[in-house]
Amino acid sequence: xxxxxxxxxxxxFIMIFxxxxxxxxxxxxxxxxxxxxxxxxxxxxxxGVLFYLTKPIVRILDKYKVHRVFSIIIVFLVISLxxxxxxxxxxxxxxxxxGNLIDNIPKMVEAAQxxxxxxxxxxxxxxxxxxxxxxxxxxxxxxxxxxxxxxLFGFIGQLIGFVxxxxxxxxxxxxxxxxxxxxxxxxxxxxxxxxAKNLKNLLHKLDETLTSYIQGQLxxxxxxxxxxxxxxxxxxxxxxxxxxxxxxIMCVIPFIGPFxxxxxxxxxxxxxxxxxxxxxxxxxIIAQQIEGNFISPNVMGRALQLHPLTIITIILAAGSIAGFxxxxxxxxxxxxxxxxxxxxxxxxxxxxxxxxxxxx
Numbered sequence: 001x002x003x004x005x006x007x008x009x010x011x012x013f014i015m016i017f018x019x020x021x022x023x024x025x026x027x028x029x030x031x032x033x034x035x036x037x038x039x040x041x042x043x044x045x046x047x048g049v050l051f052y053l054t055k056p057i058v059r060i061l062d063k064y065k066v067h068r069v070f071s072i073i074i075v076f077l078v079i080s081l082x083x084x085x086x087x088x089x090x091x092x093x094x095x096x097x098x099g100n101l102i103d104n105i106p107k108m109v110e111a112a113q114x115x116x117x118x119x120x121x122x123x124x125x126x127x128x129x130x131x132x133x134x135x136x137x138x139x140x141x142x143x144x145x146x147x148x149x150x151x152l153f154g155f156i157g158q159l160i161g162f163v164x165x166x167x168x169x170x171x172x173x174x175x176x177x178x179x180x181x182x183x184x185x186x187x188x189x190x191x192x193x194x195x196a197k198n199l200k201n202l203l204h205k206l207d208e209t210l211t212s213y214i215q216g217q218l219x220x221x222x223x224x225x226x227x228x229x230x231x232x233x234x235x236x237x238x239x240x241x242x243x244x245x246x247x248x249i250m251c252v253i254p255f256i257g258p259f260x261x262x263x264x265x266x267x268x269x270x271x272x273x274x275x276x277x278x279x280x281x282x283x284x285i286i287a288q289q290i291e292g293n294f295i296s297p298n299v300m301g302r303a304l305q306l307h308p309l310t311i312i313t314i315i316l317a318a319g320s321i322a323g324f325x326x327x328x329x330x331x332x333x334x335x336x337x338x339x340x341x342x343x344x345x346x347x348x349x350x351x352x353x354x355x356x357x358x359x360x
Contacts, residue, residue: 040168045329047172050079051180052214058177072177076170090241097242101268202343209339213332221251224258224287228265231283237265238272254331255311258288310334 054075061071184203188196225248232240247261262284269276311331318330 043168043172046169047176048210049214049218050169050173051176052211053218054079054173054177055180055211056215068178072174075177076174090245094242094245097239101239101242107271198347202340205339205343206336209335210332213335217252217254220291221248221257224248224251224261224291227287227290228261228283231287232265232280235269235276235279235283237269237276237280239268243268253315253327256315258284 057075057078058068058071061074062068066074184200187203188199191199225244228247229240229244232244237243243265246264247258250261251257253260262280265280265284266277269280314330314334315327318326320326322330
């Protein structure tokens with residue numbers, strides 16, 4: 001029975017459960033470790049994202065025999081140039097549009113209240129419960145809209161400023177770019193040749209998974225943001241740049257990001273002109289079709305092989321546990337975990353087949 005696969009699987013789950021129970025019982029030992037990991041997690045994540053975005057530049061420069069340090073200096077100059085262009089030409093316009101949008105909220109609330117009042121006055125057979133609900137919404141409409149706008153826009157500036165203002169990010173990025181290729185040999189040097197080869201294969205798969213996700217998702221988000229901005233300009237939507245930037249940032253969240261990104265644009269379009277809300281929806285559908293049929297297949301391909309239902313479930317669970325950060329990092333974490341599990345399962349199956357062949 002000990003050799004049965006179901007018994008081995010059951011034993012594995014029991015051991016994992018006991019390990020989790022032991023960690024929770026000795027939390028006083030691991031708490032300082034978790035605090036240390038939390039302190040360095042954001043700089044490492046920020047530098048890691050920039051590492052995967054700038055790694056193609058370093059590889060191109062390596063082909064031309066440019067010294068690695070000079071390649072890194074060029075990468076930092078490119079990043080500085082991008083930040084300068086954003087701060088000089090995009091940020092002031094977006095900030096001005098966002099300020100105008102916030103100042104315009106009272107007018108939007110007043111228009112919504114008039115619309116609801118007009119609709120109520122023309123309804124003779126309206127149930128009491130619905131009427132009470134509408135009255136409650138009307139009296140608190142400004143609070144609801146301000147809370148929605150705060151939720152949708154409030155974290156953007158804090159998030160970008162928090163990640164890129166960290167002093168440690170450039171240092172982590174420098175050493176990642178300089179010594180990234182030395183990581184796998186350093187980790188595998190203590191293992192035997194067979195196990196080291198297997199571990200290098202796993203690290204290579206993890207690198208491909210993270211490369212596909214980070215580069216692909218950010219490029220797709222950028223493309224959607226550009227498409228939305230062009231579309232909003234065509235229909236002459238107010239606050240076009242701010243709404244397009246919000247859509248670009250929200251599209252970093254897989255699958256449900258585009259649906260979140262269209263909410264403020266629809267609200268703004270409706271108060272500008274009711275038919276404008278319809279045009280906003282049309283633009284989002286067109287952008288999604290272009291992204292889904294032309295951009296994503298060529299940029300991300302099907303490297304991650306994640307079903308949409310799986311993505312939705314993971315995002316909802318991570319959001320309820322860890323909030324926005326959980327939503328942001330749930331899918332890449334799942335993709336990495338899936339890559340590790342599939343790799344070890346394939347290694348186990350291959351070992352079983354080799355054992356059977358040896359017996360034959």
